[in-house]
Amino acid sequence: MSSAEHPVAEHPVAESLALVGREVAGVLEQLVQGNQQALDALAALLADAPRVFVLGAGRSGLALSMTAMRLMHLGLTVHVVGEVTAPAIGTGDLLLTASGSGTTHTIVRAAQLATDAGATVAAISTTDSSPLADLAECVVVVAAAGKTDRSREASEQYAGGLFEQAVVLLGDALFHALWMRSGASADDLWPRHANLE
């Protein structure tokens, strides 16, 4: 039972955290069981691209920014779209996007522009049937509610919360797999961490 059904929960944050934990476990289980090939395909796209650009709206964008920072630690050339120093995307580059619905205007438009520029698009989404998915070479489908799905059927959490949590964890799993494959040690990566803050 969710804390929503227990408005006078004894420890409401612990109960909410338990809810988050259950929902995250369910989503990860589904990803691990049903998306193995898409996950490996996405890792291969990241590893092979000369440059990786990430783009998401709102919290999805912050989640992908966490991924981007880790990919930088791994030695990849990576940019967050909209950052001051992000250049133009070009032929062969990878645009990694996250959009629950796959219909977010700015994301779909950027995916189209990236495709026009010769780049490859990958998407993390809740559906493989969307304008974004149509533009993507690889779609990882997360069984979570989209941002505008407020039915609370797919998740008790608000809006796209579960989806965004999945993007964070998926990004870190992609990093982990690429790191293991690289053979580099933690000490090899550490010197890349920002050192002026």
Next chain:
Amino acid sequence: MSSAEHPVAEHPVAESLALVGREVAGVLEQLVQGNQQALDALAALLADAPRVFVLGAGRSGLALSMTAMRLMHLGLTVHVVGEVTAPAIGTGDLLLTASGSGTTHTIVRAAQLATDAGATVAAISTTDSSPLADLAECVVVVAAAGKTDRSREASEQYAGGLFEQAVVLLGDALFHALWMRSGASADDLWPRHANLE
């Protein structure tokens, strides 16, 4: 067994995701069981502060930015330290920080300045024995490796990855508990979402 012990894993990303899932589940279980009062205390600080400021370095800062956006959706007045429009912190305001080690220079210094300005400091950390914890009225301790702990004893993941994942999920649980308590519906929150992107 971790994927590190299986360099030729059949589906390396799925295995990495399973690892992430196991580690996250462990950390959440520990939080739910052992930190109920600290979690409730932190929720109360968030709910009662006239203004909430969040601050973390690197990925911890991005994780807290995800929390900040949700608190804005809930109707709280919230600022990310370093954002263009963030004003001065003052008496009664809350500074919510996240630092695995509790020793990050910029975070500890900001916590001291916030305290000097009459604000209250809360911390998410891997320890309650640190310069940051000494300044904090409330510390939520996450049983994850700190950023510079590369022993891989507390986590197979790189650096502070598990800690940063916990900050994301904990922030969303804090939001969920405050949302439930508010009695607001999802439709009540939706009109606050950024609408120009």
Next chain:
Amino acid sequence: MSSAEHPVAEHPVAESLALVGREVAGVLEQLVQGNQQALDALAALLADAPRVFVLGAGRSGLALSMTAMRLMHLGLTVHVVGEVTAPAIGTGDLLLTASGSGTTHTIVRAAQLATDAGATVAAISTTDSSPLADLAECVVVVAAAGKTDRSREASEQYAGGLFEQAVVLLGDALFHALWMRSGASADDLWPRHANLE
């Protein structure tokens, strides 16, 4: 004569700075002489709006972010579109945009969405005949080259450089006029400056 005509200038940066200074002086002279009423109208819109949102692409966005920070110092409620804590724009709010051409897709689209939401749009541009100008209640026209005008007729500088410089200086003049009108002293504004960095 510009440094472009003297590739072997004795002191190339000083010559470039003199060029910038001449071009800026010309643009400001034109603004001061020919736009007095539009400038006052824009100041009135800023002063009267319950909340000010600013939006520009690339360097124009950074220029307006400088303006936004100053308006915060003055005590206005101000948001940079795209910032983590920026909420939805609504009825009566002001969206201040800057676009040399007045055709930048993201800016025009945001201006349309803002108008649909009942907000007022103001624009700093190089033309009052554009999709952006059509949506704006107030347009301040700067006699500088647009970003894609590479004819070097309006300016020897690269792309929209002169326009973006004008946005910075114009934003500071708007602030200065509002500050003078407020009757506040510098010491009154100072306590609003971010104090945790």
Next chain:
Amino acid sequence: MSSAEHPVAEHPVAESLALVGREVAGVLEQLVQGNQQALDALAALLADAPRVFVLGAGRSGLALSMTAMRLMHLGLTVHVVGEVTAPAIGTGDLLLTASGSGTTHTIVRAAQLATDAGATVAAISTTDSSPLADLAECVVVVAAAGKTDRSREASEQYAGGLFEQAVVLLGDALFHALWMRSGASADDLWPRHANLE
């Protein structure tokens, strides 16, 4: 006479803009006449560094971000300190800072860390006698008020406004000189502009 002496100015924004224009012209004249060698030295440091990092607090940081974007357009490898994708600074890299007083804690500390890491520091400041200047190989001195100088002797404008305006214009002059020297056309630079927004 400044608009401060005319609280009932007929066109207060135009008067404020004229004030800004006069103050900017004065500062640029002083830079052009008295800093030719420091300006050329700074251009040489930018041109020769394998990677350029920029850092300033508040509006000075935004001003240097404008410079950073232009240097990216020119083809330099450039990072804004604090950006998600900014890596560690290292031997031979250049840290370009701007601080009116030369005493801003975060800037001085970063300059020290950069020096310790083998990087070179350059500074734009109002003084060559400061902790920041002591760490810098090259200091360009702008005859403007520092942020905390509220005497209004050096400038009628608020706080470090004139200094920050000078940083914007100086950054663009440095770019212009490097661009002229490069022999590249505007059409050569254009393809580097961000193309997904």
